[in-house]
Amino acid sequence: GENVEQHPSTLSVQEGDSAVIKCTYSDSASNYFPWYKQELGKRPQLIIDIRSNVGEKKDQRIAVTLNKTAKHFSLHITETQPEDSAVYFCAASDRYSGAGSYQLTFGKGTKLSVIP
Amino acid sequence: DGGITQSPKYLFRKEGQNVTLSCEQNLNHDAMYWYRQDPGQGLRLIYYSQIVNDFQKGDIAEGYSVSREKKESFPLTVTSAQKNPTAFYLCASSTPGQGADTQYFGPGTRLTVL
Numbered sequence: 001g002e003n004v005e006q007h008p009s010t011l012s013v014q015e016g017d018s019a020v021i022k023c024t025y026s027d028s029a030s031n032y033f034p035w036y037k038q039e040l041g042k043r044p045q046l047i048i049d050i051r052s053n054v055g056e057k058k059d060q061r062i063a064v065t066l067n068k069t070a071k072h073f074s075l076h077i078t079e080t081q082p083e084d085s086a087v088y089f090c091a092a093s094d095r096y097s098g099a100g101s102y103q104l105t106f107g108k109g110t111k112l113s114v115i116p
Numbered sequence: 117d118g119g120i121t122q123s124p125k126y127l128f129r130k131e132g133q134n135v136t137l138s139c140e141q142n143l144n145h146d147a148m149y150w151y152r153q154d155p156g157q158g159l160r161l162i163y164y165s166q167i168v169n170d171f172q173k174g175d176i177a178e179g180y181s182v183s184r185e186k187k188e189s190f191p192l193t194v195t196s197a198q199k200n201p202t203a204f205y206l207c208a209s210s211t212p213g214q215g216a217d218t219q220y221f222g223p224g225t226r227l228t229v230l
Contacts, residue, residue: 103164
């Protein structure tokens with residue numbers, strides 16, 4: 001099955017600096033890569049996603065890049081703010097099911113702390 | 117994601133007891149999922165269901181059971197066979213179509229074994 005590795009496990013940055021979180025995946029058939037943000041005690045919420053036919057996607061201060069050849073994708077947060085502090089999870093689709101829903105395999109998460 | 121609810125928010129269980137966690141969605145989503153979250157472990161898939169009356173085991177199904185009698189509901193039973201059930205349990209749903217890979221999560225149930 002799919003295996004997703006995520007690094008680093010913790011990351012501290014000064015407010016206003018950039019943060020980068022990296023993930024690698026093992027299954028070359030994976031074609032969907034979402035990123036979730038989870039605040040303490042809350043549910044994970046999708047912040048951005050990318051499909052395998054796109055190399056980069058940007059949404060305001062957040063961007064995701066995908067390198068299919070190397071099988072890795074990264075989350076970039078620019079101009080970080082204290083409210084960006086949370087745990088971030090990457091994920092990759094495992095296999096397509098008959099009903100059209102994708103299973104997701106998650107990385108173990110990165111705890112981002114933005115220091116004011 | 118406001119259309120997915122889980123109850124209870126906190127649940128305490130004595131060893132040897134079965135407990136059932138509720139997950140309901142009003143998003144008309146076909147697929148539903150149960151994940152377990154432990155510190156430092158990310159989210160691990162327990163069971164998923166693509167359609168009513170059908171479900172499949174995920175990566176860590178041992179000691180758990182599910183049912184999918186209605187599209188809106190996907191309850192998870194944690195049985196006494198689950199040796200380490202203390203964890204945060206998250207339910208999610210999704211539906212096929214444009215951008216439908218997105219899984220939306222419920223607020224979670226924190227289960228503690230006493």
